[in-house]
Amino acid sequence: MAPSATFLALISTLVILTSPAHALPNAVAHRDAQDSCHCFPGDACWPAPDLWNAFNGSLGGRLIANTPIAAVCHHSTLFPYDAAACSVLQNTWFLPQTHFDSSSSMMASLPTNNSCNPFLDASAPCTMGNYPVYSVNATGPGDYQTTLQFAQAHNIRLVIRNTAADYNGKSSGAGSLALWTHHLKSKEILEYRSNGYSGTAFRFGAGVQVTEAYEFSLAHGHLVVGANVPEVGLVGGYSQGGGHGPLVSRFGLAVDQVLEWEVVLASGEVVVASPDSAEHADLHWALCGGGGGTYAAVLSATVKAHPSLILSTANLTFALPPTAQSPDAFWEGVRVFVEHIPAINDAGTQAIWYVEATAFNLATLFAPGFDKTALDALMQPFLDALDRLELPYSYASEQHPGFLEGFLQQPGTGAANLNIGGRLIPRTLAQSNGGSAALTAAIHSITSSSGVVFSGVTFNVSNHAPEHGVGINPYWRETIFSAVFGTFFDWTDWEKNQRSADTITNDLLPHLERLTPGGAAYLNECDFQQADWKTVFYGANWVRLSEIKSKYDPNGVFYALGAVGSEGWTQQVDGRLCRAT
Template sequence: MGLYAVLFVSLLSLLLGFVHNTTSTSSCRCFPGDLCWPTPEDWDAFNSTLGGKLVATIPIASVCHYDNFEAYDEEACAALRDIWFFPETHIVWPSSIMAPFFTNNSCNPFLPANVSCTLGNYVSYSVNASDAEDYQKTMHFTRRHNIRLVVKNTGHDYNGKSTGAGAVSIWTHNMKDIEMQTYSSSYYNGKAVKMGAGVEVHELYEFADAHDVIAVGGNCPSVGVVGGYTQGGGHGPLASKFGLGSDQVLEWEVVTAAGNILTASPNEHADLYWALCGGGGGTYAAVVSLTAKVHPALTVSAANMSFPNTGDNADQFWEVVGTFHASLPDMVDAGVSVIWLTTPDGFTLMPATAPDLTKAEIDDLMAPTLDKLEEYEIQYTYFSDEFPTYLDSYHAVNTPWNVSDHQLGGRFIPRTLIDDNNESFLATVRNMVDGGALFSGVAFNVTDAVPSPDTVAAHPLWRESIMHAVVGTGYSYTDEQINIEEQLTITNELLPQLEALTPGGGAYLNEGDWRQPNFKEVFYGSHYDSLNAIKARYDPEDRFYALTGVGSDRWAQREDGRLCRV
């Protein structure tokens, strides 16, 4: 059966073996098997109103199990395992996500074939949305039946916000409309790009390049621009030159929980506009389209570098890393954004992106690190070049990311820490990495990208930070207990080391620890109370729930996946 074929609900009901129970109460979202759950006739009628866009979930790995939704296929399963860790595998599948912890082993391709394949924490249905009307119909149906609602594009989400047991998902992935505009308002006059909710980073970059402009997006090509990326703040290779993703927004087209279509801008529904600019995705309204600034085309220089930690050169290795950290203020002040990874095996710069700088200028900024490598006779690779366009540089130096094999948590690192106490920061990073953790950094300077830290809802500490630091542990597809232990290691052992260096600090909510005990302060800072009030205004029934999102503490997911008020 094809991926986009609509399944008859009566067949799905037989496959799932739903049995009605009476455990549901008004304090919980209606759940499969409850008396309130829609009948097959209800689902068929809903599908008809959508013109056949309702997709019943078949887990992506169902071919890997005997007790499943489709026939076991050993060859197909082996092929799926081979490509499982590529984001593209999951993007085209309505219900699949890239953060495996949040699938709850529902249908795991790496477990034995005789293990049952169930829906588990996957959504029950997805609506292959095309426009705002599809959103409205989905809002109406899920509200009438009190069903959990999820919004998903690519599923490129570390914190499980794009899935949920017993939910109906608005799947925005195929909303690819994108157009150039000449935008005129009291707050901006110039070129802009309007993009549908399904546009990915690589699509935005390619479109902008074809129109001789630069648009701001993330590092990973498969990230959805309009969703969690921009709504969560959004750093990337151009942040030091142009600011965060949320700093580019001119207006949002949204559908509210009540089904109303609104335009949110600084002049219209300004509170909602502000909240969506960095206050978290999937929380206030469902976004149909985003209109954002674009910038004149520039030449761009970029660099990659790597060097090993052999064990025999450990002290020298870490001195070089410390020199690199100390060079970051000069780099970001020059408009360079820097992305790197430090592991027990070595260091990889991937990449440093320098808009409007020459190759000689980026080489000069990298010189202290390169000189230290030469001094210690550590073998390294280094590449730098100057490119005629940003897209050329992006294609040449960006390393594809995989989000299906690690768990993570993060912390903002203030510039003052690097300026005044780089030694302590380096010692902390070394302690974590020597213990087996991964450490990734994204360095930027977005201090002056907006008039004040309160111009948009993104955490105010973005403007005081030189980087967002991420610590990661591995993910096992065969041992769930290890995954729980590794996640707790992030919460209880790794992040506290960074928190001790940054008291009162925060984290990028898209790359934070979903177990963060004080997530309101850490992910939203002084903006939380205002965001909570805006959510109450536009979503008084909490139809939009996202783990660690504003207002999420009013809800809890039970062991069976049921979402209930606390």
């Protein structure tokens, strides 16, 4: 079925503000916001329609009055109900492009707070909830500056969003104005010279997505480090938060690639931050792993170029046979795989794998620079172990004509339909006496909980840290895989989702925390309820990152859940952001 005109209009990337009726969506009882809180729709301090219209004019008509894309599924004041459009939306809801082409939608489920759910009855409420009230379709530094000025002048919560490929809703917020960077698609190849790097580089605008970066770099005979997911924005929270992917064991994390950042500060000043910068080397350091949407609004990043490589891939599955008398052989197979991870990583390859109940799926093993024969040789010791265990398995490998062809053939990922928790797993655990057995036992305990899926993304970035240093948690350098597990979201039982989130925090994640005392989690793939998040996300870099945050954003203009500086704020029941007391 082709999308209806109503649906296409709703997800249009340029919904221009034309009606004062859009000025107060999700209005609450009028009240004056206290000085310690951001102004909120319905407050006397909330800008009147003529101010929003004037703001829109100053942006050349690029202000968007947001409506949740699921409004077509409800009888509400936000948008007319359209059964045909709703059916289309329900059928495409779990596709990333449904959300990244929207100025307000979120790929993650729980942060929506059930405010406009396309899978509930049409009579269910649909409100703005945690969606940004307005978004600015930014096209350059002038739009950034105008937006920053307006948000601060009217004490409005600001969020930065690109594709919204974010598990924890950092790019959204109730009563917020979003700086939408998705259409900053500039791409440039250049020869770069600095104290730490001389050679070919690429400069990408803040809205460039991973596949676009791969395509452009390969068209010029090179590769850049990017994510496993094609739709992720390269320059946004991905690179600012760490950034793993199929090439990181060969070339380092995304944060290890950034030669310079072009940003707009909260003050409106446009600066270029690099390790050689006399004034802003500290900002470069913080942006390289200290978290997105925190220190400045990024316009572009210049990253290292690497030689183009061939690519081979493999996949493997095995499961507990129906006739098995005991699950022991299956879990021994998982343990042997865990033991094999260092060899996979040290070869410069990457494995993405899953365990659910008593089924194991190595969905993709990326082997850049490997032909099929070399990849099969790398995997043979593990296959021999499965044979000894008499575990039936399915294994296939393929050498691709080029990197991009192989990358795009791999299983895709949809919009985040999980409540998740995460932990970085150190090499010492997998290689210690009894460590692989203890880790496998933890995976067994986690997946024994009904409906839980455990996944791992492997890498070795121990030798790729730039000499000038980066702000990412140092724990990454001793990590062999990022463990992420979760429960599937239930779109018709919100209380169940909240219980699942609490189960992850209180019951499941502790299995890994006990094995990794003083450990860490990837701030882009984490439990949003992580209690000791300052240490877990930022480690030994917390103090310096906090100092840099105070230097460049003393008034806390930039905020995101779990970001440096977020400890200075609390979120109220209605979503309003207030200063912590």
